Amino acid sequence: MPRDAKPITSVWTRPHRPQREHLTREQIVTATIELLDAEGVEALSMRKLGTRLKAGATSLYRHVANRDELIQLAVDDVFGELDPPAAATHRTWRTAVARAATDLRAMVLRHPWVGPELGQVGLLHVGPNAVRMTSGLLAQFQAAGFPAGEEDQAAGALTSYVVGIATSEAAYLSLIARSGVSERAWLSDHSPDFSEETDPRQVREDRFAYGLDRILDGLAGRLTPGDHGGSRPYRTVTSRASPGE
Amino acid sequence: MPRDAKPITSVWTRPHRPQREHLTREQIVTATIELLDAEGVEALSMRKLGTRLKAGATSLYRHVANRDELIQLAVDDVFGELDPPAAATHRTWRTAVARAATDLRAMVLRHPWVGPELGQVGLLHVGPNAVRMTSGLLAQFQAAGFPAGEEDQAAGALTSYVVGIATSEAAYLSLIARSGVSERAWLSDHSPDFSEETDPRQVREDRFAYGLDRILDGLAGRLTPGDHGGSRPYRTVTSRASPGE
């Protein structure tokens, strides 16, 4: 023990009680999600998060490598809110898939920051909860009896649509929320042809349901009753020169 | 003029030549897009942008209000790369729409930062170029002869899918690019079942085409030859308790 120590603070002013109940990764992630939900991703700072947890900012780094990693953890955590997609059969696949899609949309709307974040990190390398969700969905398409190797593409198409529309919905809602008025008030201010009678929330839900049903229609066309795994070509129109990458 | 001025730098050291060819908003936006394409949205800083333009960082604020506004301008600018969707008829709508979708995907892949940014700001309030694109698409659906009031939802469903899948594709590609290896090498390292013969780019294009064709199939189901504007109910499966908002 070096004796040339020169304590500026006396022994008595020095804090003594336990520095802190130990932090947990779970606690941190939970607090992160709260903060993200409340103030958005730009407003998330390690120091703010620290004080919210009654801890020093740099203490968080004992449990989490990065701000980025922290956000990834938060993303995967909210995927845990979705209960694993129900098992389906050839007869019930459509309802099951529609339900999973609706749940996913609701989750993205509950956490408006999730959409953009998914777009920065990709859906695959997100974490166990996200994986559980996507593979559950895949299982539903397999149970539906899609041609071999096509289940992937079907599931991917569906999630792309859901995440895409829900993300833009969430952005729109956050924009309105930040302006402080109700959606209805905002619409009658900004949209010339908006009837006071229509329920904007219902409109959004109908839009979502419309697209969802069209996709399910299109996918159903790849199924014939009793056809389990036959192979037909599916390219009809598309495919052109490849985009610059 | 106060005479208590105390110039530290002598008159001779003071710069004299024209401070700068005047900056333009266009120049700034172009440089912004270059920087965003090259290094991503996190790496965009006003100072870096300034030096790249051989200008002081704070000079930019004479032409642009915000970093955020700057990014919005960049987003709208890249929408200008898309030529306005071609006019379509009842017979040609499918090819026309497919082409617009493919172009949009290519644009998002060229500028990987666009997807997430769209998810933060919403597609509508982005700018004239984006508006031109969406209304061009809408016109194609109108020409196709969709039931009245349904063109909106059709166009929205399609763009949601395209933006959704292209954004996640772009994120995946950026991830690989940052790791420094080719997509093929990355896949054979990270994906257990990956045959060396398959062309990963083709796979992605097929996935995109598959989903696109399914949506177009589903939408086509709402059209009957000669049916221009009749009204049928479209809800089949969906609609449940509304999500928490």
Next chain:
DNA sequence: CCTCGATGCGAACACTGTACGCATCGAGAA
């Protein structure tokens, strides 16, 4: 009781967006 790894955290560093005020410009007025 002592030791030692795990944990908390204050201080510091490099960097960010941006407000402010001054210096300088160039076009039009006198």
Next chain:
DNA sequence: TTCTCGATGCGTACAGTGTTCGCATCGAGG
């Protein structure tokens, strides 16, 4: 020509960021 005045460039400064480092303190195991 000379003067003026709005537009433009930019140096400085401030509050805030993520993250590293090293020390202080803890609590479990010998």
